[in-house]
Amino acid sequence: MSDAQAHAVGTGDTDPGRSAVPTTSSGPGPTSASAQVVVAATDLAATVADQVEAGGRFAGLVATARPDGATTLQALLVRAKDVAVISAALPPGAEHYPSLTPTVPAADWYEREVHDLFGIVADGHPGLDPLVLPLPHGTVRPRPGGPGGPGRVLHPDTAPLPAEVAGEGLFTIPYGPVRSGVFETIEYLVETFGEDIPSLRTRVHYKHRGIDCRFGALGLDDAVLLAERVEGTASVAHAAAFSCAIEQLAGVTVPRPAQLLRVAHAELERIVNHLDSMVRHCEGAGQAVANARLSTHKERLLQLRSRLCGHRFGRGVVVPGGVSGPPSWPVDTTLSDLERLERAVRSDVGALMVTPSFLDRLRKTGPLPPQVVAEHGAVGPVGRGSGLAADVRADRPANPYRTLGFEVAVARDGDALARQHVRVTEVRQSFHLVRQALDELGEELPALRARPGTSQHAAAGHGPGHEWWTPAVPGDGIAVGAVEAPQGELLYLVEVAGGRLARVKPRCASFHNLALFPAAFQGDIFTDFVFIEASFGLSPAGAAG
Amino acid sequence: MPWVTRGLSDGIVTTRYPRRPDGYGDGFRGAVRTVDPSGGDAEEAAAVAAVCPTGAIHVDRAGVRLDRGRCILCGRCVAERPDRFAFDPSPEVAGLTRASLVVGADGPGDASELAEARAALARRVRALRRSVHIRHVDAGSDGAAEWEVNALVNPLYDVHRLGIFFTASPRHADLLLVTGVGTAAMVEPLQRTFEAMPEPRVVLAAGTDATSGGLVHPTYATGGGVGDVLPVDVWVPGSPPSPFSLLHGILLGLGLLDDRRRAAGGTSSGGPR
Ligand code: SF4
Numbered sequence: 001m002s003d004a005q006a007h008a009v010g011t012g013d014t015d016p017g018r019s020a021v022p023t024t025s026s027g028p029g030p031t032s033a034s035a036q037v038v039v040a041a042t043d044l045a046a047t048v049a050d051q052v053e054a055g056g057r058f059a060g061l062v063a064t065a066r067p068d069g070a071t072t073l074q075a076l077l078v079r080a081k082d083v084a085v086i087s088a089a090l091p092p093g094a095e096h097y098p099s100l101t102p103t104v105p106a107a108d109w110y111e112r113e114v115h116d117l118f119g120i121v122a123d124g125h126p127g128l129d130p131l132v133l134p135l136p137h138g139t140v141r142p143r144p145g146g147p148g149g150p151g152r153v154l155h156p157d158t159a160p161l162p163a164e165v166a167g168e169g170l171f172t173i174p175y176g177p178v179r180s181g182v183f184e185t186i187e188y189l190v191e192t193f194g195e196d197i198p199s200l201r202t203r204v205h206y207k208h209r210g211i212d213c214r215f216g217a218l219g220l221d222d223a224v225l226l227a228e229r230v231e232g233t234a235s236v237a238h239a240a241a242f243s244c245a246i247e248q249l250a251g252v253t254v255p256r257p258a259q260l261l262r263v264a265h266a267e268l269e270r271i272v273n274h275l276d277s278m279v280r281h282c283e284g285a286g287q288a289v290a291n292a293r294l295s296t297h298k299e300r301l302l303q304l305r306s307r308l309c310g311h312r313f314g315r316g317v318v319v320p321g322g323v324s325g326p327p328s329w330p331v332d333t334t335l336s337d338l339e340r341l342e343r344a345v346r347s348d349v350g351a352l353m354v355t356p357s358f359l360d361r362l363r364k365t366g367p368l369p370p371q372v373v374a375e376h377g378a379v380g381p382v383g384r385g386s387g388l389a390a391d392v393r394a395d396r397p398a399n400p401y402r403t404l405g406f407e408v409a410v411a412r413d414g415d416a417l418a419r420q421h422v423r424v425t426e427v428r429q430s431f432h433l434v435r436q437a438l439d440e441l442g443e444e445l446p447a448l449r450a451r452p453g454t455s456q457h458a459a460a461g462h463g464p465g466h467e468w469w470t471p472a473v474p475g476d477g478i479a480v481g482a483v484e485a486p487q488g489e490l491l492y493l494v495e496v497a498g499g500r501l502a503r504v505k506p507r508c509a510s511f512h513n514l515a516l517f518p519a520a521f522q523g524d525i526f527t528d529f530v531f532i533e534a535s536f537g538l539s540p541a542g543a544a545g
Numbered sequence: 546m547p548w549v550t551r552g553l554s555d556g557i558v559t560t561r562y563p564r565r566p567d568g569y570g571d572g573f574r575g576a577v578r579t580v581d582p583s584g585g586d587a588e589e590a591a592a593v594a595a596v597c598p599t600g601a602i603h604v605d606r607a608g609v610r611l612d613r614g615r616c617i618l619c620g621r622c623v624a625e626r627p628d629r630f631a632f633d634p635s636p637e638v639a640g641l642t643r644a645s646l647v648v649g650a651d652g653p654g655d656a657s658e659l660a661e662a663r664a665a666l667a668r669r670v671r672a673l674r675r676s677v678h679i680r681h682v683d684a685g686s687d688g689a690a691e692w693e694v695n696a697l698v699n700p701l702y703d704v705h706r707l708g709i710f711f712t713a714s715p716r717h718a719d720l721l722l723v724t725g726v727g728t729a730a731m732v733e734p735l736q737r738t739f740e741a742m743p744e745p746r747v748v749l750a751a752g753t754d755a756t757s758g759g760l761v762h763p764t765y766a767t768g769g770g771v772g773d774v775l776p777v778d779v780w781v782p783g784s785p786p787s788p789f790s791l792l793h794g795i796l797l798g799l800g801l802l803d804d805r806r807r808a809a810g811g812t813s814s815g816g817p818r
Contacts (some may be wrong), residue, residue, distance in 0.1 A: 133766070142765050154765045156730045178682050178734050180713030182694050185683040185731065206730045207685050210764030222598040225619050226760055232689030232785060276692065289552040295699040296558060299788075302696075310574045310632070312787065313689050316620050324624075351551065541688040 034083050034248070034480040041088040041097040044073060048086060049103040051077045056084065057377040057390070060507040061100065061110035062493050063118050065146030068092055071118060072145075075100070075107075076480065076491060076507065078377075078390075083480040083491065090120065099125040106376045109515045113545075116205075117142050117212070130157070132208045132545055144212035145495075145503045156208075161189040161201055175529075177206040184540040190525055200518040200525070204511075207544035215504035220246070220320065220474070223501055227492070228315045230506050231542030233273055236265045237485035238492075238506065239318035244481030245494035246320040249474035257444055258322035258468050259400045260437040265305070265314040266483070267430035267437070271345075272301050273486030273537065274381075274423040274430075278349070280534035281420065285361045293348045297341060304337055322469030326449070331442035335435065342431040349424055362417035366520040366532035370414060376516055380488020380509045381426070382536055385419035387412045392484035404436045416535035423537075474499075485509055487538055508542035559703045562789065563796060574618050575790070576782065578633040579649040582609040593629060596622045599753075599760050608650025613638055614756040614770075617784035639781045639794030641666060643772065646756070646780055666778055669745040670800045673719050676708035677799055680718035682738050684771055685725035687761075689785040690752045694722065696788040709795060715741035720798060722791075723775065726754045726761050727768035735774050747798045749779040752786040759784060 039047045052058055056077040064072045069092030077084040090097060099122035100107035109131060111122040116133040119141040134157045135141065140150050163172045175188035185206045191199045211230055215223055227242040228235040240262055247254060254262070275298040282291035302312040307329040309317045317323050327334070352358055368378070373386040383390055391408040393401040409425035411418035448467050474496045481492040488509030495503040513536060520532045546554070584590065590604035601615035602622060609629060611622075622630040640646045641662045681694055697704045698711070712718050715738045723735065739748070750771050753759040758769035768774065781794035796802045 150765045152765065153729050153768070156766075158730055158733055177731070178738060182681045182691055182711060183683070184686065184688055184691055185725075185734075206734070207683070207725070207728060208730065208766050209685050209726055209728055209761050210766035211761070214761060214764045218598075222760070225598055225617065229617075229687040229754075229759070229761060229784070232687030233692060235689070287548070289548040292700050293551060293555075295696075296555075296701055299696055299699050299701045306573055310620065311618070312693075313785070315618075315784070324620075348551065351546065351548070355548070539688040541686060 034085055034478065036478060037084060037086045039086060039088050041073065041090050041094075044075065044086065044088040045098050045100045045103055048075045048077065048100050048107075051079070051084065051086070052104055055080070058100075058104050058106045059083070059377065059379075059489070059491060060493075060512070061107055061114060062503075062505045062507070063114045063120065063145075064495065064503045064505075065118070065143035067147050069146075070094075071120060071143075073097065073114070073120075074478075074493065076493065078395075078482075078489070083482060085478060085480060085493070095119060096121050096123050098123050101125050106512075106515075109511065113511075117144060130205065131203055132205050134158075134203075134205055142210060142213050144216060144505075149210075149213040149216065156205060158206075161187060161203060163189070163191060186540040186543075192525060200521050202514065202517060204514070204540055204544040207540050209541075209544065211545050212503075212505060215501060218501065220501065223504060224319055225315075227504075227506065228313075230545075231485070231487070231508055231510060231539045232313060233276070233539055234269060234485040234487060234490070234542070236262070236269045236314040236318060237483045237490050239315075240266060241481040241483040241485075241490045241492040241506070242494065242504065243318055243320040243472070244483060245479040245492045246474050246481075246496075247472050248479035248481065249477050249494065249496055250321070250472040251475070252321060252470050252472050254322050255467050255470055256400070257326075257441060257448060260441045261323045261327060261468075262318055263400055263404065263437040264327075264434045264441070265309065265317050267433045268301060268305050268308075269314060270430045270486045271427050271434075272298050272305075274427050275301070275345070277381075277423055277534050277537040278352070278420070281362065281416075281531060282352070282358070284530035284534060285358050287352065287355065287358055290348060290352050290355070290358070294345075294352075297345050297348070300341055304334065304341070308334055319469065320474075321472035322466070325468055326445070327441070331438050331445060335438055335442065338431070338434060338438070342435075345427065345431070349427065353420075353424060359417060362420055362531060362535070363415060365416040365523060365528050366535055367413070367415040367522060368516060368520050372516065372519050373414065376512075378488075378513055378516055380485070380513060380537075381419050381422045382488065382513045382516065384409060384422045385411050385535075386414035390489065392482050392489050396482055400437070401433075404433055406433065416531045419535040419537075487542065488513060506542070506545075508539070510538040510540070510542035511545070514538055514543045558700050559706065560701060562702075562792065563802060573634050573636070573787075574620065574632045575636045575787070576613050576633045576638045576648075577611055577616055577618065577622060577630050579609050579611055579629060580627075580631050581629045582649040584608045584650070593622075593626060596625050599757075610647050610649040610651065612647045612757070613640075613782040614643060614646040614753065614780055615759070616782060617753050617759050636787050636789035637793045638783065638790050639779055639797050641779060641797065643756075643777075643780060646782060662778075666747070666798065667800045670719075670747060670798070672745055673799065676710060677719045677795075678710050678712040678717050679720045679722050679795070680712055680715050680738060680742065681722045681724070682731075682735055683724050684731040684735055684755065684774075685728035685761075685767065686752070686754060687725075687785070690724035690754070693783075693785050693788050693791060694724065694751065697791060702788050702792060704792060704795075707796075707801075715739075716743065718742050718746070720747045720749060720795065721775070722749045722751050722795075723755050723771045724751045724785075725771075726758045727771040727774055728766050729768070730766075732768070732774050735771065739775055747778045748775045749781060749794055749798050750775075750777045751781050751783075751791060751794070753782050753784045756780045756782055 112131040491507040779798035
């Protein structure tokens with residue numbers, strides 16, 4: 001923590017006017033990694049801009065309604081060793097603050113989301129068009145964090161995206177919300193002069209489920225189950241990020257066997273997600289055999305996960321304080337199944353990566369301009385495919401990844417092929433990590449089994465010091481849980497007040513990266529679309545909230 | 546090895562389901578069943594019901610009833626009250642009426658209502674071609690359900706062998722498969738898709754979210770499933786619904802399961818590997 005604080009103070013030094021900003025550490029426990037700064041709403045934009053200048057990465061803007069009608073704005077900044085939360089209060093009735101977007105363009109979508117959910121206007125924002133919840137003017141807003149929420153269904157304005165570009169020879173092509181094929185719902189609007197692309201826009205509101213408000217209605221035990229359903233293809237990551245925040249607030253450390261089991265499940269989740277992305281590439285490229293084989297491997301991995309914990313998506317495994325219990329399948333059998341699968345995946349992926357017709361289709365497709373990626377602070381394989389070496393697994397050492405041996409996979413070209421290269425490397429690493437974790441777990445299991453009370457429920461009442469689970473009772477405060485989901489960095493801002501969840505805000509990579517999607521369209525939109533979408537590998541559910 | 550040889554190298558991997566039960570039941574949570582559905586005093590009733598995060602468990606003097614249409618398979622009831630609940634490995638959890646998803650005391654709903662629903666559906670689907678086309682619409686899923694629907698065409702399930710295909714056009718669709726909680730914004734698109742489908746048409750609510758809203762409902766943006774928006778014929782619980790559950794539900798909805806299997810309803814098909 002001391003490094004991080006020095007960093008924050010150093011930032012302030014460049015501007016004596018702001019160095020007076022109180023910097024406090026949430027510091028509730030050994031795993032804590034968030035620092036908090038409070039500023040006036042009028043200073044929020046400048047403070048965030050300073051932090052970005054000093055090397056911080058803007059990672060989101062969250063608003064929270066207070067019981068008295070006030071609103072807190074919270075900017076998330078990922079720094080070298082922590083995630084800083086810069087808060088600013090808006091008094092009851094205040095509906096304006098100076099926009100961050102003109103100085104920090106990555107704030108664009110976040111300010112639109114805040115506007116949708118709170119009706120709060122970022123003055124100076126280039127265009128606060130609806131994104132996640134297009135409510136007719138003057139409608140009551142959900143205001144997550146506040147008491148109760150609207151208590152009735154709010155009917156969004158479902159008019160399609162209006163055309164923005166005008167001119168002769170203009171084609172407007174709406175994709176979605178209902179897609180052709182089995183896809184998640186999302187809305188795209190392509191406006192094009194022939195094959196050029198002046199504009200591609202997207203909105204995710206059709207899937208908006210009001211997750212933020214639902215979190216506010218749940219108790220701690222149920223909230224982790226909801227986290228698993230925010231972005232269902234990354235259930236383990238979501239449960240882990242939420243739990244990570246709770247564990248910080250509780251000041252507890254997860255027992256190592258539980259950490260290892262979490263790693264095994266998280267990495268299996270990464271493998272299936274990356275395989276899913278590859279399958280969709282193969283589909284688009286007409287690689288029928290590779291498609292069939294990789295989707296078979298993906299299915300076998302889902303079955304393996306289901307044997308390991310009873311659920312194909314690993315739901316129910318991660319709970320605040322640890323895991324729900326030991327693996328439900330023998331570790332040695334799992335390891336040998338895994339070895340067979342790993343061999344098959346490696347062989348097929350290897351063959352795919354030397355198939356010229358496949359590589360040609362991805363090369364130079366959906367290239368992201370490096371300065372755009374850097375400025376936006378793209379996360380996950382999208383960022384790493386453009387040379388940004390950010391990966392929570394390497395950046396936050398308070399987890400077992402360091403001891404298991406792990407290197408960040410990076411590629412430089414910024415196109416679909418570079419993102420595929422990152423995934424290929426990560427799949428290999430993830431298999432390795434699962435094996436490492438299960439190996440170590442397998443060695444410890446006999447000893448653990450010999451002890452009584454090795455499950456959460458058996459442990460109820462047994463107190464802390466437990467092998468799979470440690471009671472995690474959060475104290476009041478704010479914490480940011482961070483996990484590297486398959487889609488990229490996943491942050492959970494969790495605020496506990498009076499022992500209750502006052503605010504839970506998942507910051508999904510899918511939301512953050514989707515804003516970059518239009519920037520990737522530089523070639524033939526119709527033939528490139530499927531590859532760009534597959535190579536981003538995002539989940540509309542996570543983006544829509 | 547060239548791709549074509551690779552394609553042949555594994556031999557047949559496809560399940561024989563539904564002609565034969567599939568062995569992939571190991572440790573699999575198909576559904577929850579009641580072990581002891583007897584009722585209890587008010588205190589016990591409240592304690593048992595309180596275990597469930599989605600209100601799937603209802604207890605009164607008559608006994609314990611568990612609504613699989615609300616169950617998200619979190620396993621809490623099984624862990625905390627093994628005397629009353631257990632996992633059932635069978636993925637055959639679909640039902641033709643909402644009431645038939647309720648298990649426990651009084652059995653699975655009203656038998657005459659179920660028989661009526663089945664007969665009406667059978668009359669309707671008789672006119673369907675031998676091959677069936679499915680239109681999928683996501684009405685606010687968490688994204689996992691789409692994976693499970695997509696899995697149906699992978700070589701392990703390969704529903705093409707059963708004459709089942711997915712189509713991009715509602716005009717060619719016989720069955721509308723809906724995932725997700727039914728968001729307010731998807732009401733119109735859902736209705737439009739349904740209206741564009743030719744008769745006869747079958748509607749399948751895929752997953753606990755689509756059936757009841759699951760754990761996500763209620764919010765200002767969700768309906769409690771899609772039953773209020775569309776005339777649902779088949780309900781397939783699951784969070785997400787597994788590929789076998791979906792396949793069972795599709796076959797049930799199309800009248801393609803023989804009576805013996807239909808009658809089997811929720812009994813186990815998962816044998817040893
Ligand atoms: S498994 Fe189903 S019935 Fe049991 S507690 Fe969980 S949601 Fe409720």
